[in-house]
Amino acid sequence: MPTRTARTAWNGxxxxxxxxxxxxxxxxxxxxxxxxxxxxxxxxxxxxxxxLIAAAHSSCYAMQFSALLGEAxxxxxxxxxxxxxxxxxxxxxxxxxxxxxxKVRGEVTGIDEATFTKAAEDAKATCPVSKALSGVDIxxxxxxxx
Numbered sequence: 001m002p003t004r005t006a007r008t009a010w011n012g013x014x015x016x017x018x019x020x021x022x023x024x025x026x027x028x029x030x031x032x033x034x035x036x037x038x039x040x041x042x043x044x045x046x047x048x049x050x051x052l053i054a055a056a057h058s059s060c061y062a063m064q065f066s067a068l069l070g071e072a073x074x075x076x077x078x079x080x081x082x083x084x085x086x087x088x089x090x091x092x093x094x095x096x097x098x099x100x101x102x103k104v105r106g107e108v109t110g111i112d113e114a115t116f117t118k119a120a121e122d123a124k125a126t127c128p129v130s131k132a133l134s135g136v137d138i139x140x141x142x143x144x145x146x
Contacts, residue, residue: 065123077107
């Protein structure tokens with residue numbers, strides 16, 4: 001399996017500095033980052049580690065969930081997966097990820113709601129990004145649209 005890379009070029013201190021995150025492996029994009037924008041409610045055109053983790057988690061979860069639904073006999077019409085990653089203070093000092101909320105809505109034929117829910121929970125437990133983030137509380141809301 002391949003290894004993927006990204007890099008960040010940073011200038012300045014934490015509160016007055018800024019950087020650019022480059023998706024090196026794909027060459028698809030470069031995004032601005034700064035701590036003040038990371039800690040603000042409005043990202044104002046910059047990304048953050050939490051947003052990048054949310055992107056990684058939602059896409060990994062969608063792939064794992066689609067595999068499990070297929071194994072269960074489902075035909076996937078559409079999955080809409082979102083991940084909300086929260087940052088907060090760490091009692092040991094600094095900051096930490098305080099939680100991840102996964103939400104999935106699916107249009108899947110050939111399975112019942114119980115099978116959908118079980119596959120959703122199994123995907124949360126077995127997605128590689130979920131495994132990597134096992135030290136963070138991850139919640140799941142799954143809805144099968146009929």
